[in-house]
Amino acid sequence: MDLSEIETRRPILRSTVQESTDGPRPQTSARFRPARPRQSPDALRVALVGAGYVAQFHRDVLAETPGVKLVAICDTDRERARAAARQWGIPSAVGSIEELGELAIDVAHVLVPPDLHVRVTRELLEMGIGVLVEKPVALASADARELQALADRLGLPLGVNHNNVWHPAFARLLDHVRAGRVVFASRTAPIRAWSWESG
Numbered sequence: 001m002d003l004s005e006i007e008t009r010r011p012i013l014r015s016t017v018q019e020s021t022d023g024p025r026p027q028t029s030a031r032f033r034p035a036r037p038r039q040s041p042d043a044l045r046v047a048l049v050g051a052g053y054v055a056q057f058h059r060d061v062l063a064e065t066p067g068v069k070l071v072a073i074c075d076t077d078r079e080r081a082r083a084a085a086r087q088w089g090i091p092s093a094v095g096s097i098e099e100l101g102e103l104a105i106d107v108a109h110v111l112v113p114p115d116l117h118v119r120v121t122r123e124l125l126e127m128g129i130g131v132l133v134e135k136p137v138a139l140a141s142a143d144a145r146e147l148q149a150l151a152d153r154l155g156l157p158l159g160v161n162h163n164n165v166w167h168p169a170f171a172r173l174l175d176h177v178r179a180g181r182v183v184f185a186s187r188t189a190p191i192r193a194w195s196w197e198s199g
Contacts, residue, residue: 042067043067043068043069044067044068044069044106044107045069045071045103045104045105045106045107046062046068046069046070046071046105046106046107046108046109047070047071047072047073047074047100047103047105047107047108047109047129048070048072048073048074048084048090048108048109048111049074049075049097049100049108049109049110049111049112049120049124050074050075050110050111050112051073051074051075051077051080051081051083051084051111052075052111052112054111054134055073055084055111058109058111059084059088059090062109063088070088070090071090071091071092071103071105072090072091072092072093072094072100072103072105073085073088073090073092073093073094074093074094074095074096074097074099074100074108075093075095076095076096077095078093078094078095081093081094081095097120097123097124097127100124100127100129101127105129106129106130107129107130107131107132107157108124108129108130108131108132109131109132109133109134109161110124110131110132110133110134111134114134114136114139115139117133117134117136117137117138117139118137118138118139118143118146118147120133121133121137121147121158122146122147122150125147125150125151125154125156125158126150126154128154128156129156130151130156130157130158131151131156131157131158131159132157132159132160132161133158133159133160133161134160134161135160135161135162136160137160
């Protein structure tokens with residue numbers, strides 16, 4: 001599979017807006033701001049929330065993604081955020097999610113520990129910022145459903161980074177499974193080495 005095929009399989013952050021007719025809508029917090037139009041037609045303004053280990057991988061992918069501008073990194077350890085911003089050439093480093101509200105962020109990547117995913121994602125959505133959250137989106141399915149309902153109601157994108165779903169090797173594996181073939185794959189070998197030869 002060449003790069004042009006990979007590009008067509010890349011997930012798109014999106015949210016389906018559906019009007020609810022089955023009862024009252026949940027209340028949002030006092031901090032809620034309705035979704036605002038994108039600030040720049042030229043580039044999606046993205047922030048990283050969490051400056052730990054996985055942030056480097058997100059930064060690397062964003063740096064190679066057309067139409068994206070990484071404009072901020074947020075971490076409760078402000079010095080860690082500043083160090084990452086200096087290292088990666090990110091214009092802004094902040095120590096709280098509230099500070100992202102002043103930076104016209106379109107989408108934030110949530111890279112904090114899993115037990116914080118729901119709280120941080122909810123706060124960003126209520127600020128009018130779309131979210132791509134690292135897996136797992138939540139530790140309970142009810143929380144995941146609540147976040148999706150909130151994103152749908154606000155018309156904001158919400159996605160979960162199940163990155164291997166879009167990896168070409170996993171796509172080929174799924175094609176073989178759907179064709180009824182028995183497949184053995186091991187993650188002890190590099191994914192790029194996986195191949196299935198007919199024979």
